Amino acid sequence: MGGVLLRYKDPDAYDRLISACRENKETAKGLYNFDYGVQPVEELRDILGDLLPGLPQQGNIEMTIVENYAILNQELIKIVSKLREHGIKVAIVTNNGVLQSGHAKTKSRYFPVGSRKTRCFAPSVHFVDDSQSNCRGAADVGMTPIFIAAGESERHAIVALEHLLKSL
Numbered sequence: 001m002g003g004v005l006l007r008y009k010d011p012d013a014y015d016r017l018i019s020a021c022r023e024n025k026e027t028a029k030g031l032y033n034f035d036y037g038v039q040p041v042e043e044l045r046d047i048l049g050d051l052l053p054g055l056p057q058q059g060n061i062e063m064t065i066v067e068n069y070a071i072l073n074q075e076l077i078k079i080v081s082k083l084r085e086h087g088i089k090v091a092i093v094t095n096n097g098v099l100q101s102g103h104a105k106t107k108s109r110y111f112p113v114g115s116r117k118t119r120c121f122a123p124s125v126h127f128v129d130d131s132q133s134n135c136r137g138a139a140d141v142g143m144t145p146i147f148i149a150a151g152e153s154e155r156h157a158i159v160a161l162e163h164l165l166k167s168l
């Protein structure tokens with residue numbers, strides 16, 4: 001949850017999540033299965049409730065988390081808007097798509113599904129992600145990956161996308 005477009009208002013929430021995974025293998029397995037689209041987020045309500053105080057017991061848990069705990073990266077949103085203004089297609093890819101493709105982003109077999117849906121094919125695609133394994137999967141099918149290291153500013157991605165804009 002989050003990745004490149006979202007940042008959390010409570011930076012310690014991520015640390016609590018990592019600590020919970022280290023302390024409890026079931027927590028780690030549940031979050032892993034959610035991240036790869038195997039387990040619905042609603043089944044994680046008990047785990048997330050302990051990590052994110054005030055999480056309601058009903059309603060769309062993903063939207064609640066985004067609305068109450070996260071903020072959109074406005075600088076990246078501006079770049080995306082400029083890319084769209086120049087006729088560049090922009091798509092948001094999530095590992096929840098594993099339910100449709102049968103493969104997670106780390107696998108090169110995941111990407112053709114998005115390519116077919118957007119009609120954008122590998123050599124013309126720039127893929128921004130905060131996971132090296134996801135970037136490797138994109139590179140394996142010929143996309144240009146832009147990797148943002150964990151804890152690092154997304155400035156690298158913004159500069160790369162601004163460079164792409166200038167080349168149009």
